[in-house]
Amino acid sequence: MNQQVNEAFEALRAHGSQVKKQHLRILFEQDPQRFQRFSAEACWILMDYSKSRITADTLPLLEKLAKAAGIEARRDAMYAGERINTTENRAVLHTALRNRSNTPVLLDGKDVMPDVNGVLAAIEKFTDAVRNGTRTGSTGKPFTDVVNIGIGGSDLGPRMVVRALSPDARRDLRVHFVANVDPSDMHDVLATLDPSTTLFVIASKTFTTMETMTNGRAARAWVADALGEDAVGAHFVAVSTNAKEVSAFGISTEEMFGFWDWVGGRYSLWSAIGLPIALSVGFAKFAELLDGAHQMDLHFKSAPILQNLPMLLGLLRVWEIDVMGSTTVALLPYDQRLELFTPHLQQVDMESNGKGVMLDGAPVVYGSGPVVWGSPGTNGQHAFHQLIHQGNRVIPCEFLLARHSRTPIGDGHQKLIANCLAQSEALMRGKNEAEVRAELTKQGLSGEALENLVPHKLFTGNRPSITFLYEQLDARTLGSITALYEHAIFVQGTCWNVNSFDQWGVELGKQLALPILDALTGGKTGTHDASRAGLLARIGS
Numbered sequence: 359m360n361q362q363v364n365e366a367f368e369a370l371r372a373h374g375s376q377v378k379k380q381h382l383r384i385l386f387e388q389d390p391q392r393f394q395r396f397s398a399e400a401c402w403i404l405m406d407y408s409k410s411r412i413t414a415d416t417l418p419l420l421e422k423l424a425k426a427a428g429i430e431a432r433r434d435a436m437y438a439g440e441r442i443n444t445t446e447n448r449a450v451l452h453t454a455l456r457n458r459s460n461t462p463v464l465l466d467g468k469d470v471m472p473d474v475n476g477v478l479a480a481i482e483k484f485t486d487a488v489r490n491g492t493r494t495g496s497t498g499k500p501f502t503d504v505v506n507i508g509i510g511g512s513d514l515g516p517r518m519v520v521r522a523l524s525p526d527a528r529r530d531l532r533v534h535f536v537a538n539v540d541p542s543d544m545h546d547v548l549a550t551l552d553p554s555t556t557l558f559v560i561a562s563k564t565f566t567t568m569e570t571m572t573n574g575r576a577a578r579a580w581v582a583d584a585l586g587e588d589a590v591g592a593h594f595v596a597v598s599t600n601a602k603e604v605s606a607f608g609i610s611t612e613e614m615f616g617f618w619d620w621v622g623g624r625y626s627l628w629s630a631i632g633l634p635i636a637l638s639v640g641f642a643k644f645a646e647l648l649d650g651a652h653q654m655d656l657h658f659k660s661a662p663i664l665q666n667l668p669m670l671l672g673l674l675r676v677w678e679i680d681v682m683g684s685t686t687v688a689l690l691p692y693d694q695r696l697e698l699f700t701p702h703l704q705q706v707d708m709e710s711n712g713k714g715v716m717l718d719g720a721p722v723v724y725g726s727g728p729v730v731w732g733s734p735g736t737n738g739q740h741a742f743h744q745l746i747h748q749g750n751r752v753i754p755c756e757f758l759l760a761r762h763s764r765t766p767i768g769d770g771h772q773k774l775i776a777n778c779l780a781q782s783e784a785l786m787r788g789k790n791e792a793e794v795r796a797e798l799t800k801q802g803l804s805g806e807a808l809e810n811l812v813p814h815k816l817f818t819g820n821r822p823s824i825t826f827l828y829e830q831l832d833a834r835t836l837g838s839i840t841a842l843y844e845h846a847i848f849v850q851g852t853c854w855n856v857n858s859f860d861q862w863g864v865e866l867g868k869q870l871a872l873p874i875l876d877a878l879t880g881g882k883t884g885t886h887d888a889s890r891a892g893l894l895a896r897i898g899s
């Protein structure tokens with residue numbers, strides 16, 4: 359870790375020991391301008407970070423860290439197609455996929471934009487044909503259902519967007535997702551479908567992933583059994599970087615939508631992996647999603663550090679994790695259609711920054727990614743918010759909230775807003791002993807009964823949160839918010855000097871599954887540790 363970064367962290371920690379002595383409620387009382395001071399706006403998104411545990415002195419120190427860590431230079435290297443994913447020797451160019459300005463993006467001296475635009479044109483042509491009924495199944499009937507078979511980045515991103523943009527979806531073309539190798543996932547989706555009107559998208563960057571290939575073969579057999587082997591071609595398309603394996607599966611490379619090794623799986627919803635999105639909401643809305651992300655890319659590229667939303671979010675996360683001692687972040691959309699946003703971001707964040715070593719292989723000195731979790735409000739309020747309010751860990755919360763519902767019913771949306779704002783206020787302010795006593799007295803309690811209840815009714819407060827407020831959840835806004843989070847994760851990874859674009863940690867489990875599968879299917883019997891042997895004996899291999 360370079361000396362300037364160490365110094366920046368030391369300065370932050372020294373400052374942090376002072377900030378820890380202050381209470382957010384007091385900071386708000388002292389500064390009526392706190393919201394104006396600690397909020398920023400870009401791409402139709404307002405970021406209120408005034409409820410972070412910071413003072414006016416914190417931001418310049420975070421800016422110093424950003425400079426010392428070279429975030430701007432590394433960001434520019436990413437946009438410029440340098441191979442910043444060093445352990446896989448790959449460029450990281452998901453920003454090129456949504457480069458709606460169409461400016462040249464050079465990789466090893468060659469502009470990637472003609473290839474990107476070519477695939478987008480193919481997606482548009484194909485999705486239009488499916489949606490207008492000219493591309494049909496083998497019996498000539500238009501498709502009524504699409505099943506995306508993929509896992510991880512080939513599932514979570516498009517699944518999240520299709521759910522979020524459901525008001526834009528065609529009701530007569532339903533999109534389903536199968537990811538788990540657990541056959542119940544495939545079974546329960548197929549149980550509702552007619553093979554003659556079902557289109558399968560096999561989505562896999564490598565086209566070798568065990569879950570996806572197993573499910574893909576099961577779907578293929580289902581179609582072949584019902585409609586004959588010759589029907590398979592009409593009911594399957596592929597999204598992949600591996601033309602050879604796609605052909606071997608029996609899908610014509612004419613109907614393979616390609617992408618490239620410089621698209622990380624968890625950053626791939628902007629590529630042809632977004633095909634189910636375009637099928638569901640139409641190519642024009644998919645293009646709006648890309649445009650929203652592009653606007654955020656432009657903002658991330660050009661805005662000064664302390665007015666830059668991804669920079670601010672990333673740096674405030676680093677502050678919470680490295681200085682204030684948090685280990686988790688609750689991502690709480692007050693937006694039911696963002697119910698899959700947290701699972702998607704969980705992969706992007708935890709696969710990107712869940713690292714134990716830095717770029718040079720030495721153990722990490724600072725941070726490394728938080729545990730990201732959460733679910734939509736207000737449901738979470740009746741489930742796990744108890745621990746966030748009164749548990750003995752401080753859990754920074756990130757709230758996402760639309761000003762307007764796209765599909766209002768009665769006063770539900772106002773109640774949603776009221777609850778969201780109340781949650782962050784309760785976390786910030788808490789309820790002190792005097793307030794609890796006054797409240798209980800007003801309720802007619804006194805003496806022992808009152809004394810016994812007081813400690814249970816206390817809220818320490820001083821619990822940080824950030825609120826993102828947007829106009830409404832449309833394709834453009836969703837693109838911007840998702841890109842904001844992607845970049846904020848990159849900012850954190852750069853402060854910690856980890857490679858946010860590899861994922862070697864998923865390999866060991868995959869390797870170990872193979873001899874176990876062998877043992878289960880009566881193949882080679884290898885040596886098993888006592889636990890594996892005991893469990894296999896009970897399972898009955």
Ligand code: F6P
Pocket residue numbers: 509510511512561562563564565566567570623624709861864
């Ligand atoms: O789980 C690891 C991983 O490589 C993810 O990063 C990726 O999104 C997922 O598997 C799926 O991979 P593929 O698209 O190659 O099937």
